[in-house]
Amino acid sequence: MEIEVSAVPESISVEASASSEGRRLRVSEKVVLGYFAYASLAATAFQVAFNQGFTMAVLNLVTGGVILEFRRRAGNKVASDRREWLEAVRNWFPALMIVLAFREAGALCLPDTNYHLDQLFERWDLVLLHSRLVLGILNHGAPWIQHYLEFCYLFCYPMVPLGFAALLLGMKWRARRGNSGAAERAIDRFWTAVLLAALATYALFPFFPSTPPRLLYHDLPGPAVAPLLRRLNLWILGSYGIPSSVFPSGHVAAVTATALAVRAELPRLGIVFLVAASSITAATVYGRYHYTADAVVGALIATAAFLIAKRVHS
Secondary structure: OHHHHHHHHHHHHHHHHHHHHHHOOOHHHHHHHHHHHHHHHHHHHOOOOHHHHHHHHHHHHHHHHHHHHHHHHHOOOOOHHHHHHHHHHHHHHHHHHHHHHHHHHHHHOOOOOOOHHHHHHHHHHHHHHOOHHHHHHHHHHOOHHHHHHHHHHHHHHHHHHHHHHHHHHHHHHHOOOOOHHHHHHHHHHHHHHHHHHHHHHHHHHHHOOOOOHHHHOOOOOOOOOOOOHHHHHHHHHHHHOOOOOOOOOHHHHHHHHHHHHHHHHOHHHHHHHHHHHHHHHHHHHHOOOOOHHHHHHHHHHHHHHHHHHHHHOO
C-alpha cells in the first residue's frame, strides 16, 4: 500500500513539473520580446523610412503574438501528437528570430562616410595580419589553410542550428523516463545564451557604423590562392549582409555562444564545437570579413551572454 501511495505522487510530480515549465514564458522568449521592442523604438530614433518602420512594427507584433500563443497552448490539454509538434516548432522558433533580428538591424544602420572606426581598426589589423607569425603560417599552409578558413566561414551559417540539433539529440540520449522538465530547461539555457549574444551585437550595430574591410581595403594577407569557396561567401554577403556595420561580429558571437552552450550540456561534443567556433573566428579576420576588434568583442559578448544565461538558469 505504501508503494502505491509513493509511486503515484512521483509520476504526477514529473508530469506537473513538465507542464509548469511549458506554461511559463521562457527566458529566451523574453530576450526576443525585449529585442523587438527595442528595434521598434529604435526605428523611430534612427529615422527609418516609414514603410520600413511600419513593416518592422507589424513583424514584431506578430512575433510577440506567436510567442505568447506558444505559451498559451503549452498550458492547454491537447493531443500528445499535436503537443509534440507544437513543442518542436516552439523549440526551433528562435533560429528564425535570429534571422529576422539581423534583417531589422540592417535597416537601422547608417554608413559612416568618414570611416572613423575603420581607420582605427585597420591600424590594429595591419600589425596582426602582417606579422611574421601570421604570414609564415599562411605561406607554409597555402593553399589548404586558406581553403579551410573559407570553409569555416561558410560553416558559420549552419553552426547554430547544428548546435541545437546536437543538444536535442544529446538530451534524448541522456533522458531517463521522459524527464521533459530537464530538457525544457536545457533548451531554454541554450537559446538564452545564443540569443543574448547575437541580439546584443545587433543592438550595437547602429551605434558603431563601420565598413567590412573586404569592401574598403580589398586585400588578403598571405599568398593569393584560387578562390573556391570565397566566391560563394562573397555572394552570400553581397546578397544578404549588412555593408554599413560589422562591429561587433554577430557571426563570432553566435557561434561562440553556441559552442559554449553545447559544451555545458555535452562536454565531449562541445570540444568539437569550440574548435569550429575558434576556426570561424580566425576565418572572419583572415578573409577580411571582419576586423580583429569585431571578432574579439563578439567573442567577449558571447562569453558574457553564456555566463548570464548560466546564472539566470542556475
